[in-house]
Amino acid sequence: MRNLKDPAGLLQIRSDMEFMCHTVGQRLAGSPEEKRVAEYMVGRLRELGASNLGSLPFPVQRWIPAPAVLTDVDSGRRIEVSQVTHSLATPPEGVEGELIVIEPFDYEQGMRFDGLEGKIGLFYGGYGESEEVFRQMQESPLKALLYVDTRYATEWALAAGMGERFMRMVRKPMANLSMMDAWALARSGARHVRLACSGRIEPANSWNAVGEFPGSDPAARVIVISGHLDSVSEGVGADDNASGIAAALECARRLRGKGLRHTVRFIGFGAEEQLSVGSTRYVGSQVADLDRIAFVCNFDSVGAHLGSSEIQCAGTPALNRYVKEAAEKRLGFGKVVDDASPYQDMFPFAARGIPGIWVTRTTHSTLYWYHHSVHNNLDAVSMEQIAWTAEAACEMVGDLASRENWPFERRLTPELKGKCDRFLRELF
Numbered sequence: 339m340r341n342l343k344d345p346a347g348l349l350q351i352r353s354d355m356e357f358m359c360h361t362v363g364q365r366l367a368g369s370p371e372e373k374r375v376a377e378y379m380v381g382r383l384r385e386l387g388a389s390n391l392g393s394l395p396f397p398v399q400r401w402i403p404a405p406a407v408l409t410d411v412d413s414g415r416r417i418e419v420s421q422v423t424h425s426l427a428t429p430p431e432g433v434e435g436e437l438i439v440i441e442p443f444d445y446e447q448g449m450r451f452d453g454l455e456g457k458i459g460l461f462y463g464g465y466g467e468s469e470e471v472f473r474q475m476q477e478s479p480l481k482a483l484l485y486v487d488t489r490y491a492t493e494w495a496l497a498a499g500m501g502e503r504f505m506r507m508v509r510k511p512m513a514n515l516s517m518m519d520a521w522a523l524a525r526s527g528a529r530h531v532r533l534a535c536s537g538r539i540e541p542a543n544s545w546n547a548v549g550e551f552p553g554s555d556p557a558a559r560v561i562v563i564s565g566h567l568d569s570v571s572e573g574v575g576a577d578d579n580a581s582g583i584a585a586a587l588e589c590a591r592r593l594r595g596k597g598l599r600h601t602v603r604f605i606g607f608g609a610e611e612q613l614s615v616g617s618t619r620y621v622g623s624q625v626a627d628l629d630r631i632a633f634v635c636n637f638d639s640v641g642a643h644l645g646s647s648e649i650q651c652a653g654t655p656a657l658n659r660y661v662k663e664a665a666e667k668r669l670g671f672g673k674v675v676d677d678a679s680p681y682q683d684m685f686p687f688a689a690r691g692i693p694g695i696w697v698t699r700t701t702h703s704t705l706y707w708y709h710h711s712v713h714n715n716l717d718a719v720s721m722e723q724i725a726w727t728a729e730a731a732c733e734m735v736g737d738l739a740s741r742e743n744w745p746f747e748r749r750l751t752p753e754l755k756g757k758c759d760r761f762l763r764e765l766f
């Protein structure tokens with residue numbers, strides 16, 4: 339159990355988490371459930387005395403999930419798989435074909451092997467690693483595509499979101515297999531398989547939920563504290579990312595009524611799992627005062643019972659020093675690294691040259707064991723850990739919000755900015 343200086347928010351964190359994960363449950367981008375959580379966040383911010391409240395809509399392709407089954411035709415064995423979001427449905431009877439295993443190496447050769455016609459490809463790897471490989475797979479004569487996320491050795495099916503750029507290239511039914519199911523399929527020498535899936539897309543609106551404590555200084559800077567409202571199509575997204583929303587709301591509780599010099603704005607972004615769509619729309623067209631936003635603190639997946647907390651800094655060496663001094667030295671909170679991952683909502687701000695931090699917590703080198711699975715449920719997260727994350731972040735954000743002069747500039751190093759520009763070109 340964490341030794342919190344202020345444990346008063348723990349019950350509220352639990353109640354926020356239970357609302358998001360049990361009362362509402364899965365919260366896919368563009369779904370009524372995501373909207374309900376956006377409204378909940380605005381309501382909670384209102385209770386806490388925030389102003390300039392609102393839910394800002396933007397269009398997305400909503401995914402309507404459905405069960406998906408892969409059958410080994412010869413043995414009759416049925417495997418529950420997870421249809422890749424935004425991929426095509428099969429006819430009700432499914433699509434059947436010879437199974438062909440494709441290793442990433444085969445693609446590096448430019449798919450220069452024959453006989454793909456009418457077969458079902460099992461790709462040893464995830465679908466999102468290269469746009470070129472993705473395009474080649476979609477344009478190949480394969481009937482359907484199966485993927486194995488090689489980052490995990492799981493017995494359960496994993497889900498993943500899909501970026502809008504990849505959605506436009508989709509031509510086939512696609513499904514994710516658990517590593518252990520794929521292993522068993524290969525080991526048994528399965529020859530013919532049938533994939534049946536019926537998930538589909540529908541145009542809808544997603545939402546960014548916003549509220550703030552206005553700063554007392556007329557020339558106030560704006561600090562954004564954020565998380566994302568949506569979850570993937572497996573599980574209820576307790577850690578990813580109800581924990582981030584609960585941490586942001588806990589920060590609001592801790593910072594309310596403090597009469598801060600600078601504005602602190604709380605945002606629950608929609609459609610993060612479709613590659614930070616909500617935050618991209620926010621900086622692109624919804625915000626009127628982007629030039630005032632000077633710092634972003636984004637929480638994504640912060641609640642693991644056991645693991646290692648990390649703060650990713652996108653800024654300058656001076657920002658890194660500031661965060662390191664506070665988090666690592668003074669608070670003993672996690673480790674501090676320099677980077678700007680495109681798979682979280684601080685990125686679109688960093689890509690505009692706005693410094694920020696992404697606070698997260700992993701159980702493995704870069705991820706956590708229940709990532710994007712049914713195990714990402716309330717059992718996976720610790721309320722104390724969420725409160726502790728908020729407490730550590732508030733030490734920094736509260737300090738910045740009350741200071742006239744900041745110890746770092748509003749910019750990123752040319753190296754980090756260049757990295758952001760590359761991600762923008764390759765992924766968005």
Ligand SMILES: [Zn+2]
Nearest residue numbers: 578579638639
């Ligand atoms: Zn997330």
